Amino acid sequence: MAGITVKDVNAHAFIKAYAAYLKRTGKLEIPKWVDIVKTGTHKELAPYDPDWFFIRAASIARHIYIRKNVGVGALKKVHGGRVNRGSRPSHHVDGSGSVNRKALQALEKIGVLAQGKSGRHITQDGQRDLDRIAMTLVDDEE
Numbered sequence: 293m294a295g296i297t298v299k300d301v302n303a304h305a306f307i308k309a310y311a312a313y314l315k316r317t318g319k320l321e322i323p324k325w326v327d328i329v330k331t332g333t334h335k336e337l338a339p340y341d342p343d344w345f346f347i348r349a350a351s352i353a354r355h356i357y358i359r360k361n362v363g364v365g366a367l368k369k370v371h372g373g374r375v376n377r378g379s380r381p382s383h384h385v386d387g388s389g390s391v392n393r394k395a396l397q398a399l400e401k402i403g404v405l406a407q408g409k410s411g412r413h414i415t416q417d418g419q420r421d422l423d424r425i426a427m428t429l430v431d432d433e434e
Contacts, residue, residue: 298357301426310350310425315343319402323394332387334375349395353404356414357422363411367392 298306314320326345330338341347348371355370356362371387396412399405404418414422 296423296427296430298354298422298426301429303354305429306426307347307350307354309429310353310422311343311346313421313425314346314349320346320349321398321401329391330388331391332372332385334373334385334387345391345395348391349399352392352395353399353414353418353422356405356412357419360413361408361411362413364389364393364396366411367396 322345327342328338330336331344331348351371352367355367359366368386368389371392372385373387374382375385376382396405399418400407400412403415404421405412406415
């Protein structure tokens with residue numbers, strides 16, 4: 293089937309498959325602090341999944357594929373969450389900018405993303421990789 297893109301497949305399945313691909317290739321540079329860092333001020337603990345950085349990078353790649361020219365601030369909003377304020381009402385809090393920035397830089401280093409005037413965008417090679425993984429998901433489904 294020709295013409296299958298990332299937009300045609302389930303987001304959860306795609307992110308899982310692309311994270312596995314990033315881990316398998318070993319090209320993605322992972323910071324040393326990934327096992328101890330929180331992903332936002334609204335969290336109490338670090339993520340339990342040891343591969344969470346690959347999942348975050350895959351999520352960011354998919355987000356930028358769908359929405360062109362995305363910066364760190366927009367990703368902070370996407371990966372934010374609800375903060376527990378005790379007996380007071382909960383509010384939305386942005387996620388960690390450092391985690392998102394390091395994931396963007398790692399994806400830039402392997403050539404999936406490139407920096408533009410108003411944020412980062414997906415490269416031709418990155419789009420080809422993401423579409424190829426989406427195609428394998430559709431082939432596995434059939």
